[in-house]
Amino acid sequence: MLNESELSKKTIFSFEVFPPKKDMPIDTIFSTLDELKGLNPDFISVTFGAGGSANSGNSIAIAKRIKEVCKVEPVIHMPCINMSKEDATKVLEQFDSAGIDNILALRGDKTPGVEPYGDFKYASDLISFIKAYENGTKKFNIIGACYPELHPESKSVYDDIDFLKLKVDAGATHLLSQLFFDNSQFYRFLERCQIKGINVPIEAGIMPVTNKKSVERMVSMTNAKLPKKFTDMMERYENCPEAIRDAGIAYAIDQIVDLITHGVQGIHLYTMNNPLVARRIYEATRSLFEVSPLI
Numbered sequence: 001m002l003n004e005s006e007l008s009k010k011t012i013f014s015f016e017v018f019p020p021k022k023d024m025p026i027d028t029i030f031s032t033l034d035e036l037k038g039l040n041p042d043f044i045s046v047t048f049g050a051g052g053s054a055n056s057g058n059s060i061a062i063a064k065r066i067k068e069v070c071k072v073e074p075v076i077h078m079p080c081i082n083m084s085k086e087d088a089t090k091v092l093e094q095f096d097s098a099g100i101d102n103i104l105a106l107r108g109d110k111t112p113g114v115e116p117y118g119d120f121k122y123a124s125d126l127i128s129f130i131k132a133y134e135n136g137t138k139k140f141n142i143i144g145a146c147y148p149e150l151h152p153e154s155k156s157v158y159d160d161i162d163f164l165k166l167k168v169d170a171g172a173t174h175l176l177s178q179l180f181f182d183n184s185q186f187y188r189f190l191e192r193c194q195i196k197g198i199n200v201p202i203e204a205g206i207m208p209v210t211n212k213k214s215v216e217r218m219v220s221m222t223n224a225k226l227p228k229k230f231t232d233m234m235e236r237y238e239n240c241p242e243a244i245r246d247a248g249i250a251y252a253i254d255q256i257v258d259l260i261t262h263g264v265q266g267i268h269l270y271t272m273n274n275p276l277v278a279r280r281i282y283e284a285t286r287s288l289f290e291v292s293p294l295i
Helices: 026-037 055-068 085-098 123-133 157-170 183-196 212-222 228-237 241-261 275-290
Strands: 012-017 043-046 073-079 102-106 141-146 174-179 202-206 266-270
Touching (some): 026 043, 183 202, 241 266, 241 275
Parallel strands (some): 102 141
């Protein structure tokens, strides 16, 4: 289990990976994990199929490999929007049996044409459910998600902060942010958290952009704002795959340097299962994580 007390004393460095597509064997990700473990992450999170999808079993198997083979703590995602309480209990039992202790509790995205089950309206409901599931022999470390630039369904940043406080009060000990490309947005978000009394570690979610289509897709899903510096970069290099990859990596490195300089508590790198990109960012910034953080 992640030692949140120890993590609070350092600048956290973590990764996200996802299971291979349904028509691909699970071992296609194992070489990626082998490379990522050499970059000394504090943990690796793995996405999880909502509502018992075919990839759910793969997610658990990947999390087990992260823990047992890579010797890194896994954090497994648990989206609840399409789960009944009975489904959630079965999933927690599977996590328990697999030796998985860390959960990223999520509401999850709505599926077009599919009515949410209704047992869990918010991620805070799931967090409370997990805490109620725990007993004297089993405890989970629960992480929550946060949105520096407003959740797509929220009415205001103030509503967002209120809901985030509910997650922390329910039992989230750590927060991972949605991706963003404008650090000033993240700093303003941290100020709102401080005012609200949200005092758990908050990691900044960074996604290195390696092609223009991935940016457009993520912006449509997250409402992330794109600074002029970023859009200029995309337009300048969009027709050269190598150039846009290198520029995207450089942009992510610049973001990370600025964030750590300003004392953020951690960096959560959305790897897109690309260990080459992760390694280049790690090699350019690893010494920054060795300096005592600003607390």
